[in-house]
Amino acid sequence: MSNLVEISQVEKEYGRKKQVFTNLNLSLESGKIIGLLGPNGSGKTTLIKMLAGLLKQDAGEITINGQKVGPDTKAVVSYLPERTYFNESLKIKNLVNMFKDFYADFDEARAYHMMELLKIEPEMVFKKLSKGNKEKVQLIMVMSRRAKLYLLDEPIAGVDPAARDYILQTIITNYDTQGSILISTHLISDIENILDDVIFVKEGNIVCHQNADTLRNEKGQSVDEIFREVFRC
Amino acid sequence: MLGKCIKNEIVNRYKPLLLAYIVQLVYSPIYHMLAQIQPHITNNYIGMLVILLRIMWVFINLGVLGVVFIYPLVDFRNRMFKDQGYLTNTLPVKTSTLMISRAITDILTYISAAIVIPFASCIAAMDFSIYRDVAHYISDFTDSFGMRVSPATIITFIILIGVVILASTMISQWMFNAAYAFGHSFSNNKRAMSVVGMILIYLIFQVIGVIFIYILSETGIASEVVFNGLDNNIKAANNFLAIISVFEVISSIGCIALTGWIVKNKLNLE
Numbered sequence: 001m002s003n004l005v006e007i008s009q010v011e012k013e014y015g016r017k018k019q020v021f022t023n024l025n026l027s028l029e030s031g032k033i034i035g036l037l038g039p040n041g042s043g044k045t046t047l048i049k050m051l052a053g054l055l056k057q058d059a060g061e062i063t064i065n066g067q068k069v070g071p072d073t074k075a076v077v078s079y080l081p082e083r084t085y086f087n088e089s090l091k092i093k094n095l096v097n098m099f100k101d102f103y104a105d106f107d108e109a110r111a112y113h114m115m116e117l118l119k120i121e122p123e124m125v126f127k128k129l130s131k132g133n134k135e136k137v138q139l140i141m142v143m144s145r146r147a148k149l150y151l152l153d154e155p156i157a158g159v160d161p162a163a164r165d166y167i168l169q170t171i172i173t174n175y176d177t178q179g180s181i182l183i184s185t186h187l188i189s190d191i192e193n194i195l196d197d198v199i200f201v202k203e204g205n206i207v208c209h210q211n212a213d214t215l216r217n218e219k220g221q222s223v224d225e226i227f228r229e230v231f232r233c
Numbered sequence: 234m235l236g237k238c239i240k241n242e243i244v245n246r247y248k249p250l251l252l253a254y255i256v257q258l259v260y261s262p263i264y265h266m267l268a269q270i271q272p273h274i275t276n277n278y279i280g281m282l283v284i285l286l287r288i289m290w291v292f293i294n295l296g297v298l299g300v301v302f303i304y305p306l307v308d309f310r311n312r313m314f315k316d317q318g319y320l321t322n323t324l325p326v327k328t329s330t331l332m333i334s335r336a337i338t339d340i341l342t343y344i345s346a347a348i349v350i351p352f353a354s355c356i357a358a359m360d361f362s363i364y365r366d367v368a369h370y371i372s373d374f375t376d377s378f379g380m381r382v383s384p385a386t387i388i389t390f391i392i393l394i395g396v397v398i399l400a401s402t403m404i405s406q407w408m409f410n411a412a413y414a415f416g417h418s419f420s421n422n423k424r425a426m427s428v429v430g431m432i433l434i435y436l437i438f439q440v441i442g443v444i445f446i447y448i449l450s451e452t453g454i455a456s457e458v459v460f461n462g463l464d465n466n467i468k469a470a471n472n473f474l475a476i477i478s479v480f481e482v483i484s485s486i487g488c489i490a491l492t493g494w495i496v497k498n499k500l501n502l503e
Contacts, residue, residue: 014420052323054502075325085319087245087312094244101237102324 004030004149004180005051010060012046020046021204024060028180030148033171033194035212035223036184038201039231044184045082047201048151051182052079065148075103078147082154084134086126093122095141103145110174111144132163139167143174150181156190164190192223200230234326238334246308246338253300254349257293261356264290268357290357294350301346302406305339309410314417318502328497329490336403336489343402347395386468393474400481407488408434414492418499434491438484445480 005028013019020043028034036044049055050062053069064073086095092115099106112122118136120129129137139155152171156164164187172194175181185191192198198215200208207230208215212223219226267287274280312321321331355361411434416427 018420049502054319054322054500056498056500071325071327074323077323079319079323081316081319083316083319085316087317089248090244098241098244101240102326 003027004065005182006061006063007047008061010050010057010062012050012055012057019204021057024204024206026199026206026209028149028182029197030180031178032196033175033181033183034197034199035188035191035195036182036199036201037186037188037223037227038184039186042201043204044201045153048079048153048182048184051149052077052151076105076148077151078103078142078145078149079151080139080142080153080155082157084138086134086138088125088127090126091122092120092124092126092137095126095137096122099141099144105146107144107146111140114140114144114170114174132159135159136163136166136170139170143170146176146179148176148179150175150179152181152183154185155183156185156187168194188227189222189224195223198223200227202231234330235334238326238330239337242334242338243341245312246305246342249300249304250342250345253297254345254353257297257349257353258356260290260293261353262359264357265359297346297350301342302402305335305342305406306409306413309335310413313496314413314502322496322500322502328493332489332493332496336407336485339403339406340399343399386471389471390474393471393478396478397474397481400478400485403485404438404481404488407485407492408438411488411492411495414495414499418495418501420501434488438488441484442480449476 005026007024007026010021010024011019012021012024024047036047038044046055050057051064051069053074062069065076067073090098096108096111099111100108115122115137118133118140120133120137126134126137139152142150142152150171155171156167159167168191171181171183183191183195192212195212198208198210198212199206215226216222221229264287267283271280271283271287274283311317324331408431412431413427415430415434416423416425419426
């Protein structure tokens, strides 16, 4: 499989006091579900934001599908942040129309079908939805795209176990298998069964990048147990 | 993509504006009615209530002006640098296209305000003679020069005045946007750096303006018009306004481009 994402000698800092990445090198293959695992403040969200085009690296190069991060890569990257990022005064149908306008790979029928299963009507105002339903709608919109790279930043944080199962099921059944999913989380036990590869990030450094099954066989432990050992305080 | 971006801008911004206009247009005949009945009210309490209701008209107009001029600044902040910025800045659209679509929507907003606000005022006064009297006023104004000035000259004058006012408003708006974008390119002290940015950008444009006026005076265009032509030659005034309007339009484009450059190269959505 070819490398979908190439990160080469990337450096990123916030101000003078906080160096996030120094000489980061990473490659991600197509067609994989990759867990980006690490404790709070390890650089997971920063990495995802650089891939999404929300942050610029201070040095180095990032390419997605052979192109530098920009409008062309944003057309093939589907990003779900860990916050509510829609205009809450809009109706669901306005949001769907916007995604349809801007993303050629957006499947409108799939989006409406998934929302119908949650009993969410197109005429509903986004603000009126419950917190859980808002998160589900955002996930549905993101996963209704046939993207080459899905970036999901903490998709199961702050939700109840039933909602977590729904989110994971939605991810598995709706993503384009030709593409890759990069999921950042620190709730590993819930997610490790769906992962093909895992990346451990510690203080801005990649300490492990391996196939999940191979890692489990080598260590004789679950990924969650390995994570707890690696990141023991 | 520009059309889609403009559509997206309008969808995201039209509700407060429409609401403000509806409130203003609905209240304007009520204001007129209150003005008519007030002289006939003998009860002090009812009279006080009517006065308060008439004062509310002032606040409604202030509210409309706030939506027209301040809401776009708030919307720029929210949709570029707050949570909604995670959506706006990940759209597969060039930053320049985003900025141009915002600028076009700003222009449409100002034009709509220039139509609705005077119209609502006319309803409140129940006096639409200004629309009819403007033509008579201009005719008297030109007659005072002892010569008839062609309608084309008058129309050009009005259009150029409009362009200058519109461009000046855009410059103010986008200086704020550029300053805010500048401030948010820093990891710390964003608000303070936004203020610093505003001061820097304002000074830069003041310097450019001074240089421009100096060039105008050195070439003799300004002196000829200001000291000799403006009062007596409306065509010379049109020439001067044309130069000013070009300068203002270029300055407003410069502000928009500066904002776009900062957002494209220094975006720092932490």
